[in-house]
Amino acid sequence: MRNIRLKLSYDGTNYHGFQRQHESHGPTIQGTLESVWERLAEEKVTLATAGRTDTGVHASGQVVNFMTSARFPEEKIPKAFNSMLPRDIRILQSDCVPEDFNARWSAKWKRYEYQIDNNLIPNVFNRLYASHVPIPLNIEQMQRAANLLEGRHNFKTFAAAGGASKTFERTIYRCLIKKEQGLFVISCVGDGFLYHMVRIIVGTLMDVGKGRIPPEEIPDIIASQERKRARMVAPAHGLSLTHVHYTDESPFEVFRDLTEIIT
Amino acid sequence: MRNIRLKLSYDGTNYHGFQRQHESHGPTIQGTLESVWERLAEEKVTLATAGRTDTGVHASGQVVNFMTSARFPEEKIPKAFNSMLPRDIRILQSDCVPEDFNARWSAKWKRYEYQIDNNLIPNVFNRLYASHVPIPLNIEQMQRAANLLEGRHNFKTFAAAGGASKTFERTIYRCLIKKEQGLFVISCVGDGFLYHMVRIIVGTLMDVGKGRIPPEEIPDIIASQERKRARMVAPAHGLSLTHVHYTDESPFEVFRDLTEIIT
Numbered sequence: 001m002r003n004i005r006l007k008l009s010y011d012g013t014n015y016h017g018f019q020r021q022h023e024s025h026g027p028t029i030q031g032t033l034e035s036v037w038e039r040l041a042e043e044k045v046t047l048a049t050a051g052r053t054d055t056g057v058h059a060s061g062q063v064v065n066f067m068t069s070a071r072f073p074e075e076k077i078p079k080a081f082n083s084m085l086p087r088d089i090r091i092l093q094s095d096c097v098p099e100d101f102n103a104r105w106s107a108k109w110k111r112y113e114y115q116i117d118n119n120l121i122p123n124v125f126n127r128l129y130a131s132h133v134p135i136p137l138n139i140e141q142m143q144r145a146a147n148l149l150e151g152r153h154n155f156k157t158f159a160a161a162g163g164a165s166k167t168f169e170r171t172i173y174r175c176l177i178k179k180e181q182g183l184f185v186i187s188c189v190g191d192g193f194l195y196h197m198v199r200i201i202v203g204t205l206m207d208v209g210k211g212r213i214p215p216e217e218i219p220d221i222i223a224s225q226e227r228k229r230a231r232m233v234a235p236a237h238g239l240s241l242t243h244v245h246y247t248d249e250s251p252f253e254v255f256r257d258l259t260e261i262i263t
Numbered sequence: 264m265r266n267i268r269l270k271l272s273y274d275g276t277n278y279h280g281f282q283r284q285h286e287s288h289g290p291t292i293q294g295t296l297e298s299v300w301e302r303l304a305e306e307k308v309t310l311a312t313a314g315r316t317d318t319g320v321h322a323s324g325q326v327v328n329f330m331t332s333a334r335f336p337e338e339k340i341p342k343a344f345n346s347m348l349p350r351d352i353r354i355l356q357s358d359c360v361p362e363d364f365n366a367r368w369s370a371k372w373k374r375y376e377y378q379i380d381n382n383l384i385p386n387v388f389n390r391l392y393a394s395h396v397p398i399p400l401n402i403e404q405m406q407r408a409a410n411l412l413e414g415r416h417n418f419k420t421f422a423a424a425g426g427a428s429k430t431f432e433r434t435i436y437r438c439l440i441k442k443e444q445g446l447f448v449i450s451c452v453g454d455g456f457l458y459h460m461v462r463i464i465v466g467t468l469m470d471v472g473k474g475r476i477p478p479e480e481i482p483d484i485i486a487s488q489e490r491k492r493a494r495m496v497a498p499a500h501g502l503s504l505t506h507v508h509y510t511d512e513s514p515f516e517v518f519r520d521l522t523e524i525i526t
Contacts, residue, residue, distance in 0.1 A: 011387045058388070082384065090384050121345065121353050124274045125321070125392060 011088040041070035056236035111243040116184040131238035137209030144215035146175035156225040163195025202234035274351040304333035313507040319499035374506040379447040394501035400472030407478035409438035426458025465497035
């Protein structure tokens with residue numbers, strides 16, 4: 001048996017999330033990948049994934065793995081997958097990993113990015129990849145609030161009901177907001193994320209940007225551990241899983257942009 | 264009668280080009296805009312356009328105009344259109360122009376941009392907006408060829424059959440190629456473009472980038488006035504009409520990036 005790891009990107013617009021579901025729900029990323037492997041290698045496999053992205057969420061650096069006994073040549077895997085996958089999913093890399101590697105449990109940290117189109121009239125080319133907020137957002141106030149989310153906290157306030165996690169302690173290494181020509185990009189890097197956590201953080205930061213929550217309230221909001229103290233879950237289509245890390249480098253060694261000082 | 268000018272952007276993916284056609288051909292940009300105005304103002308109008316973009320071609324700075332006798336308040340036009348248009352078309356601006364203004368004939372110059380994804384594995388988020396070329400392209404050779412296209416020439420070599428133009432003399436003010444992380448952007452600025460001209464220029468520059476045409480052959484290719492000397496029409500979905508100019512400033516005054524020296 002070999003344990004194969006794939007790095008992939010996908011446009012989540014036309015998928016009912018990552019996780020395989022009953023077929024009547026529509027296509028999923030997992031279902032599509034597993035079907036393609038079945039056709040390539042005549043073998044049913046079950047993928048493990050670093051992050052079970054929701055309906056409409058995208059990925060530029062998702063990671064999955066699966067155990068296979070098929071003799072399919074390793075170096076041909078990305079090309080073979082890509083020749084049979086729809087054009088909105090691309091396998092970027094593949095390698096053979098130790099038997100105990102699991103895309104989810106072996107991950108040390110992940111980076112998500114959330115895009116907000118803050119132009120009065122939305123950019124048509126970003127309509128599927130950025131959430132449109134026509135009200136002006138104050139980036140300085142948002143970054144102040146984001147800084148207060150960093151560190152190790154109990155993030156129960158920012159966890160939607162329905163998640164499987166029993167513990168709520170997580171570390172956010174960096175929550176960084178950049179703006180270029182009306183497009184905000186919120187990068188959130190942490191050792192793990194609760195159900196809908198990034199989107200609830202973004203929803204809360206949007207309200208800070210609109211002046212509805214003062215940044216200095218963030219520590220109280222975290223401490224409350226009450227879901228109702230955080231805000232709306234931001235729309236799915238602005239979110240993308242951009243990187244999953246499995247070795248010991250810190251996020252700041254891997255991504256120089258995270259150490260930029262903003263505001 | 265008022266003459267109304269609109270500036271608009273659209274994602275051309277789901278349209279059969281700009282120009283209104285028989286309905287059985289599928290939706291067009293012109294048909295969609297004219298129908299929305301008919302519902303807004305109970306008046307049939309015919310739009311004039313700066314550039315009749317082909318099926319699949321995009322625009323971030325298209326300009327149209329139409330004569331109206333409806334008393335619809337001018338300042339409400341963009342918002343009214345946008346509330347009824349599909350999300351892949353957005354009106355960016357509108358104003359009232361002199362009676363003799365025509366979006367096509369009054370234009371002094373236009374800017375088109377063509378995107379090429381030169382990564383081995385295409386970026387899924389650009390698949391509808393960039394043409395994928397997996398073979399490495401030599402940008403220095405492409406820019407050398409592009410420089411030789413600049414100036415006033417007879418561009419018959421670069422005109423597809425089926426165009427309505429009787430003259431082939433056009434001026435290209437600048438043909439500039441930039442590259443960032445595997446994405447090439449070819450900007451083509453000129454006083455007018457023949458049928459498929461930008462896409463034939465791009466197809467030729469792609470072949471230069473692949474080493475199939477030496478840049479120094481460009482003057483001969485232009486002088487030949489034979490369509491077969493230029494190359495394939497590059498795919499439509501990489502092209503976007505980004506700007507149309509109606510006043511006397513030169514392209515170099517309006518777009519500082521055009522004076523950058525590349526290679």
